[in-house]
Amino acid sequence: xxxxxxxxxxxxxxxxxLGVMDFFATANFCGRVSEEFTEPLFDCQIVTVDDEPVxxxxxxxxxxxxSREHFQPDVIIIGAAxxxxxxxxxxxxSLNLTRPVFGWLQQAxxxxxxxxxxxxxxxxxxxxxxLEDQVATTHWRTASLFRRRYPKLRLxxxxxxxxxxxxxxxxxxxxxxxxxGYLVERLASPAVALACSKLLLLDNRRSQQSPYMSFFGHxxxxxxxxxxxxxxxxxxxxxxxxxxxxxxxxxLGDRTFKRRFKEATGETALxxxxxxxxxxxxxxxxxxxxxxxxxxxxxxxxxxSSFRRLFKRLxxxxxxxxxxxxxxxxxxxxxxxxx
Numbered sequence: 001x002x003x004x005x006x007x008x009x010x011x012x013x014x015x016x017x018l019g020v021m022d023f024f025a026t027a028n029f030c031g032r033v034s035e036e037f038t039e040p041l042f043d044c045q046i047v048t049v050d051d052e053p054v055x056x057x058x059x060x061x062x063x064x065x066x067s068r069e070h071f072q073p074d075v076i077i078i079g080a081a082x083x084x085x086x087x088x089x090x091x092x093x094s095l096n097l098t099r100p101v102f103g104w105l106q107q108a109x110x111x112x113x114x115x116x117x118x119x120x121x122x123x124x125x126x127x128x129x130x131l132e133d134q135v136a137t138t139h140w141r142t143a144s145l146f147r148r149r150y151p152k153l154r155l156x157x158x159x160x161x162x163x164x165x166x167x168x169x170x171x172x173x174x175x176x177x178x179x180x181g182y183l184v185e186r187l188a189s190p191a192v193a194l195a196c197s198k199l200l201l202l203d204n205r206r207s208q209q210s211p212y213m214s215f216f217g218h219x220x221x222x223x224x225x226x227x228x229x230x231x232x233x234x235x236x237x238x239x240x241x242x243x244x245x246x247x248x249x250x251x252l253g254d255r256t257f258k259r260r261f262k263e264a265t266g267e268t269a270l271x272x273x274x275x276x277x278x279x280x281x282x283x284x285x286x287x288x289x290x291x292x293x294x295x296x297x298x299x300x301x302x303x304x305s306s307f308r309r310l311f312k313r314l315x316x317x318x319x320x321x322x323x324x325x326x327x328x329x330x331x332x333x334x335x336x337x338x339x
Contacts, residue, residue: 010097102127119172132152181196217275223260277307281295292319295319
């Protein structure tokens with residue numbers, strides 16, 4: 001039997017913890033129904049830092065199902081702490097609450113136990129020194145914070161799953177389902193993993209976070225000249241903009257502006273402008289039925305093919321695919337057609 005410990009942290013994403021438990025229970029059921037194995041393959045248990053109950057972000061109490069020190073897992077899954085996604089300044093507090101298990105995780109790694117993180121659980125692996133020479137992913141909204149805190153680590157925030165062999169990272173809170181499906185496929189069989197996805201009505205083909213991302217320009221810095229430039233860009237992105245114009249707004253020389261903009265925001269000024277235009281286009285695709293050519297023009301691009309290539313590269317799908325997936329504006333009924 002494969003033993004799995006799911007680490008529930010204070011203020012964790014409760015449905016993610018219970019979702020992992022449910023997924024492996026489903027795998028046990030599907031395995032027996034398909035007759036691939038006659039006994040339950042997975043023993044999945046909730047552990048906490050101090051063996052005491054924890055409160056989830058939504059205020060629900062989660063109880064550990066076993067003592068952490070007395071359970072010998074083959075796999076450890078670190079759950080997400082949702083507050084870290086929503087409030088950057090709480091990262092130190094969140095990490096400190098989990099610091100007592102760093103030694104446990106480090107020993108587990110030395111013992112060859114598989115370690116997996118969900119969403120901001122990757123911060124725990126990084127803080128414990130377990131992501132050196134590894135590739136990580138995390139929730140897209142915390143990617144800039146991750147890079148600032150761990151500048152030497154390699155982060156691929158576009159990816160839903162990153163498998164380094166012994167260490168696996170999943171991005172986004174609901175990526176627990178992608179992680180579980182992957183682990184069931186790896187530890188049981190592809191057939192059982194597919195059966196779980198079908199039974200739970202889950203898409204087992206997601207590979208990127210890109211379509212779900214929103215751009216939030218980083219402004220929690222102390223460079224007032226760059227902040228002034230950011231505000232100006234957000235007000236004028238739809239017009240003809242040159243980086244020289246933005247530098248003049250900041251009152252800085254061109255080279256100094258480019259260097260300080262990158263240091264303050266984590267983006268080049270051109271990249272920042274492109275992200276603003278992409279985000280504006282996404283909002284119009286979600287909320288209007290305007291033609292894509294009109295949207296491209298309105299966000300400041302004259303070369304439609306160039307913008308389409310940029311959109312697909314940054315978002316991971318075409319404008320039409322994005323609209324089909326995320327639009328909440330009902331199409332206008334054509335006269336003479338039903339309903």
